[in-house]
Amino acid sequence: MTAPVETAARGSVGVLEVGGTHLTAALVTQRADQWMPGPARRGVLDASASAEELLQGFAAAMTAVDAPPDAPWAIAIPGPFDYSSGVGLFEDVGKFDSLLNVDVGSRLRAELPHLAGGLTFINDADAFAIGEWLQGVAAGAARCVGITLGTGIGSASSTTDVR
Numbered sequence: 001m002t003a004p005v006e007t008a009a010r011g012s013v014g015v016l017e018v019g020g021t022h023l024t025a026a027l028v029t030q031r032a033d034q035w036m037p038g039p040a041r042r043g044v045l046d047a048s049a050s051a052e053e054l055l056q057g058f059a060a061a062m063t064a065v066d067a068p069p070d071a072p073w074a075i076a077i078p079g080p081f082d083y084s085s086g087v088g089l090f091e092d093v094g095k096f097d098s099l100l101n102v103d104v105g106s107r108l109r110a111e112l113p114h115l116a117g118g119l120t121f122i123n124d125a126d127a128f129a130i131g132e133w134l135q136g137v138a139a140g141a142a143r144c145v146g147i148t149l150g151t152g153i154g155s156a157s158s159t160t161d162v163r
Contacts, residue, residue: 014067014117016058017124018077020047020095020151025061027071034135041065047095047151051102058104059111072117076127077104078152083121095151125154 012029015037023045027038041064045057062073078096080089086105090096105119122130129138129146138144148154 012067012071014062014065014071014073016062016073016075017127018058018075019045019124020078021045023057023061025065027065027067038066049098051098051107054096054099055102055104055107055111059108062108062112062115068117069114070116072120073115074120074122074127075104076122076124078124078154081121081123083123086119086121093152123154123156124148126156128154129156 012027013035015026015028017024021044022042024040024042026040028035029038030036041061043057043061046053049057058075067073080091080093081087082089086103088096088099088102088104091100105121108119109115125146125148128148129144132138132146133141133144138146143157145157146155
């Protein structure tokens with residue numbers, strides 16, 4: 001897995017946001033001290049689909065973005081998920097149950113053999129809060145709390161300055 005801080009040196013990062021009903025993918029490029037998203041590709045997602053269908057959907061969204069093959073990818077996905085190993089831990093949560101014990105990282109690399117950059121998984125609520133804290137409505141604040149509401153509820157808070 002590629003650590004998020006390593007992405008800054010490359011200048012651009014592919015991002016995939018996995019929601020309970022949708023996928024959004026984009027290439028985000030660093031310009032000066034700001035991260036600027038390129039055109040977003042948004043698609044519908046059936047969270048009760050088979051693992052193969054879900055992974056093919058993730059891969060299709062990533063392919064739709066004009067990212068260089070060596071670009072690292074940040075994948076925001078809800079829990080329960082083992083973010084360090086890229087393995088789904090969904091069980092009886094009403095979505096993504098087919099990804100239980102699936103190594104999503106390895107399966108995406110198999111679906112996208114041209115991908116040379118690393119994959120970093122992050123909790124979707126954490127990704128939201130970090131984005132708002134670094135350059136969104138909470139930019140410049142000493143601390144930040146984010147709450148996400150969708151097919152699930154997520155929360156994240158800052159405890160140290162990651163800027």
